[in-house]
Amino acid sequence: MAGQITGAEAVLAALDADEPITMVLVDRDKNTAAIRTKCQQRGIPVEEGSTNDLWRMSADGHVDALALVGRVPQATLEQAFERGGTVWFFDGVTYSTNLGFAIRTAEVAGADAVVLNVMKTHEERRTIRRSSMRADRFLPVVYDSTEAILSAARTHNFRIITVEDVGTHQPWEEDLTGDVLLVVGAEKEGISQTVLDAADACVLLPMDGFVPSYNLQVAVSVVAVEALRQRNNTSLEL
Known part of the structure; x- marks a missing residue:
């Protein structure tokens, strides 16, 4: 952290x-x-x-x-997972402003890296930086394929935890500490089946409204804060 x-x-x-x-x-x-x-x-x-x-x-x-x-702000994909900690994967998220907001939230909550599987143009990356308040200066943001990201996570013994409406329990019922890859998908398509199949656990956010889902920023924020709370509690217990 x-x-x-x-x-x-x-x-x-x-x-x-x-x-x-x-x-x-x-x-x-x-x-x-x-x-x-x-x-x-x-x-x-x-x-x-x-x-x-x-x-x-x-x-x-x-x-x-x-x-x-406590954090090196540049990394290759391999280095990001070698260092361990909390890595966020925004699977298939294409809207640059959403990505910027999500990266900022991840950084504020103490993430160690962000990985993305959607390539972006120079102009789109500028939009991401602006939306994130240039938070990408302070943690690695790495672009690669889904297969490479999952392979790196497995090689370095990361647990893969997805956030999706097919989840079986809530984030505060899952251990979000240690080396974890936290995955949120695009609002329309959600997390890809490839990533869901690779997951060690799938959590869902409680909902009680007519609209059937939260937006991306809310999903990231809820899980990011819960992961930070758990890490802080673990540190206090040591």
Whole structure:
């Protein structure tokens, strides 16, 4: 799970202490030369953002710099699964704005990577970035085929948990901790039969209305928050 070091002084201290920082975000309008120099010396990528950008992402309000720890924001498909943790698979989701919202939710809830099986044009990827508040800067978003994704999950002993209306129990009745591939499908088509057949478990969200399904963002949000709750509880018990 990713963590955040907040504020220029704290980031500088962490850099001096050789903490495992994987990215630093700085306010482009502030003097952060010392941070930039230390990051360059250690080969740590630096991203620039506006004052408002940093304020929205900071856990402590207005700051000049933020550091990402606990997650490497770039990965191949193989690396994403080698590292373990919580990986999201948005199976067959084509609408770029929906993908952006889903990626943002996954990142906020501490996912380690997102994998997609629908190739996107350059313009579509720009739409995804905008919709996600550029959350793709902070976790790997990997494009590959369904077969490759499932193979990588199996190779690295991930449990595959799908979210679909054919599920047999609710998310809070399933163990969502450890190395898990959480799968949500497109709103119209749902999760492909290939992925459903490969799943270790299938959960469903409780519904009690006339409309027979939630939208994609709701499904992702409910399961993402439940997975985070379970991980936090597990950490407290250790």
